[in-house]
Amino acid sequence: MPMYLALTYTPDVDWSEPGHEDEMKEYREFGDAAAAVLRGGHALYPTATATTVRVTGGKGGDVVATDGPYAETKEALTGYYLLECADLDEAVAMAARIPAAWNGAVEVRPVIQFAEA
Known part of the structure; x- marks a missing residue:
């Protein structure tokens, strides 16, 4: 069966901090309701914790x-x-149930599943 990645875009907050209990309850409810199709997922720390990596000059260049x-x-x-x-229709229907879709956006992208070696 096809796999889809549902990327959640919301205001940039730290979900591990107090004050998000009501929203987290909605996400838990979504997780329980969508358990039949969920294969993974996590919240991310705020963008301030991100590190962007580039290699200059291509492969083997400076990091x-x-x-x-x-x-x-x-x-x-x-x-x-x-x-x-x-199919994509089912994935879109599931994405519409993710709380992020109500005050932000959810991007749905098909996953390429390469054959294992």
């Missing part, structure tokens, strides 16, 4: 790591779910 996210936006990538759904 340059900078603090912070690749791009600054109003909404930040704050988590993800890995969904196993029959």
Whole structure:
């Protein structure tokens, strides 16, 4: 069955800090309701904790790591779910149930499943 990555974009907050209990309850409720298709997922720490890595000059070049996210936006990538759904329509329907879709956005992308060696 196809796999889809549902990337959650919301205001950039630290979900591990107090004050998000009501929202976290909604995410737990989604997780319980979607258990049949969920194959993984986690919240991410705020973008201030991100490190962006580039290799200058291509393969074997100098590694340059900078603090912070690749791009600054109003909404930040704050988590993800890995969904196993029959098709894109089902994945979109599941993404609409993720609380991030109600006050931010959820990007759904198909996952390329390479054959194991």
